Amino acid sequence: MPVSPYFLLLALLASPAVADPTDWVAIAYVSKASQSLGRSTDDARNTIIQSARSSAKSGPWSVTDANGVLPPSRNPRDYLSWAPYHWPDCNWCTNSHQRVHLVHDGGGDNNGTASDAGDDNSGYEEEAVPHPVSSAAYRRMIRRRRSAAEIVAAEPSEPIADAPGPQAPLGELPSLVPVSSLTSPTTPSTTTATAVAGSSAAPQAAGKTKSPSCTPSPTKSMAPSATWTTCPYVVRDGKVNPDVRTLNGPAAINRASQSILYNAVCFALKGPSAGVCSQNTVTFIDTFFLDPKTGMNPNMNFGQVVRGPGASGREGTFTGVLDLRGTVKVVNAIELIKAGGSPDWTSGKDAAMGKWLANYTNWLMNSDLGKSTAAKANNHASFYVAQLAATKMGLGDDAGARETLKDFFQKQFMNQIAASGEQPLEAVRTRPWHYRWFNLEALIASTRLENSRCDELGMNLWTKETRYKSTIKTACDFAMKLDPKGEDVTEALPHVAAIAAVYGDPTGKYAAFLQKTMSNYRTKPFFFYDQPEAFSATSKNKRDRRLVATAIPFDCPADELLADGEKCVQLDDGICAACTELEPLYTGVENVV
Known part of the structure; x- marks a missing residue:
């Protein structure tokens, strides 16, 4: 029997070519969109709704199915993954x-x-x-x-x-x-x-x-x-x-968090008529986090274990915190279904999830691995901060979230973007295209958290400048001009769309990039999430950047001193970038303001 073209289209829309990044969908924006639907985002909304249903068929997910391997604690509810590199x-x-x-x-x-x-x-x-x-x-x-x-x-x-x-x-x-x-x-x-x-x-x-x-x-x-x-x-x-x-841990949290968010947005857009979306959201949260048999323990003690003899194979590394970045989507989803009045999200489940978030927040802030991640200079700290701010907001601790974001943007962020827009700590990796956009993903997620309640957190991080007088927009504009050299160019799309929505696109360069890279980008979920209406008006920054001659001294964010006296910045477990190699990436290109 021939397949209807209509169902072929739905299948295409339900399987986005671009994986959704760590993100935060503005609650008020989705609620408003559900009442006054604009035609321009119809296809993107349909993709989200179809993806909610199709992704749910694979759920629920749990960390307890580890394909025959237990973590060193021998507790199947402890998350386990191995360092990929x-x-x-x-x-x-x-x-x-x-x-x-x-x-x-x-x-x-x-x-x-x-x-x-x-x-x-x-x-x-x-x-x-x-x-x-x-x-x-x-x-x-x-x-x-x-x-x-x-x-x-x-x-x-x-x-x-x-x-x-x-x-x-x-x-x-x-x-x-x-x-x-x-x-x-x-x-x-x-x-x-x-x-x-x-x-x-x-x-x-x-x-x-x-x-x-x-x-x-x-x-x-x-x-x-x-x-x-x-x-x-x-x-x-x-x-x-x-x-x-x-091991299924990383796949489980990524698939669960993505389906949880899709289903929450589906419910927020369609209301009671999408009761199954609400039920899916709650079922998947319950199985992954709350169920006494399948729920994950609120720690990352065994995230990205570097195997080997002795202690090195029996504990996680600071890089493991990255694996649970999907918690940002989960907290976002909970706020969406609560705002929509989901009958499935009971007070008991809310209290249980609050306890889980409180325990995980405590682990992030006070465990040795959590504190180690927080001290890093590159994308590991960026994603750590996005998680911590989200969990605090999920607990209603807006003041704590504000301090978390403020501390990061006054410290690590100040050295992350050079005057040219280059991100030196990501550019020295073997996959620089990916890591530039990966760090921008975390920065944009954190900035959207601050922006999500019409600047209630009291900052405007879209205009925040590094010590080299660069913003998130500067980094995006720089990365857009580079040759991916065989890497996946579509990684950039959601972030370019977000920048266009925030700063505007008077010359059409962002729209041109999106169209050239993926002609059907308007069918992707990010096209709905990244509309100007989804951002506070005070977040706009349309200043022109002009070349100036003033040089800004290089200040290496070194966190290690090797035996030979060389200063370096730890980028991953076992990888340290020498300050002498980083300096040209900060100072080798003319400054802009």
Whole structure:
């Protein structure tokens, strides 16, 4: 039976090519749109409504289905993910007894390309060819290995069992720490290791490791997952280790938060006639956060674990906070359904979610990992602040949200955008196009939080300037002019649309960029979210930027001092950008005001 063109159109609209960024949809704007619908955003609203229904078919989601692996706490309700850019570096010594070895098959040296079998909602970013302009600087970035105390590469005292399949009973699921039972080696996955039987394995190159030159070979055959607790892991920036996809945590929060927001907007637009959208919103929140069996514990203690022996494989890293950036959408959704009078969002659920948000807010502010993330200079701090401000607003603590945003925009933000509009802390990565827009995503989300209640938080962050006299708009205008060099140009679209809505588009350059990049951008959800009516009139900033000769001294936001006296800025776990490499990106282009 031929498919109706109408249903083909609905299918197209329900599957946006551009994944929605971390964002905040103005409550008053959606409520007003539900009463007086303008024709210009019809297609975008239809996309949201259809996406609400289609995405709901895959829900609900939970962190408890971890595909056979428990976090080190052995509590299935603790979120678990693995650091995406880290790869095993077994470096076995040659073995004269012809035993089975595990050999790292990560695509060769650190400039290799890893295969990536994930999907757009996994929460991990796709790899890409390094940008020619920044690749030289990247090669000189300091990529540090874990200390010798953290990387205990000695021969294991006990055999290590492979992880059972996802159908294993919960009580049998292993944690990331070694267990004492041994299973026969299975056909290994080439994502992290290759088992070579009956012959001596070629030794792994020593790389930058000074001593020992190789790791003592195991005395018994080990399953491929033994690399998790036996081999040290090394960072390969921008290269996603495909086996991080075997855990569902990042995909679960991203899919849940997106469907929760779609369904909340659907209910806000259509009211009681979209009761199923309200029910979906509440069901998905309840399953992911509140249910005593499936609800996630309010911490990120095991977010983006860097696997390996010793303590390094038993705790998360500061980068893990990024994984839960979907909480901004969840808090937004709750405010939307509350404003719409959802009968499904009961006082009991509101109190329970309030308790969850309070506990997570406390973790963000007081845990070692949370405080470490808050102190970073780049996108990690930007997304941390967006989350913390959103959770405080969800708790009704507008004053706390105001102080959170104010502190960040007076500190880290001041060094994030150079006079040219470049974002040096993102430009030195192997995927500079992505990371520039990724940081802008967080900055725009935080600015929309402040703007969401008609500037009730008392600031106008759209006009906030860095010490180099640049704004969010300056960064957007700069990034738009760059060649993506093989990276996904569509990442820019929602952010360009937001900037156009806030600052206006008198010359039509933003509309031209959107049209050239994606001719059907008006059908995407962001086109509805990013209308001028969605922003307070006081947020507009239409000043022209004029060239001036005044140079602004470089002030490196260094947070580490290496043994050789080199100052650097930590950008990711194991990656530190030297101040000497960052300086030209701040001072090498003429200033603008």
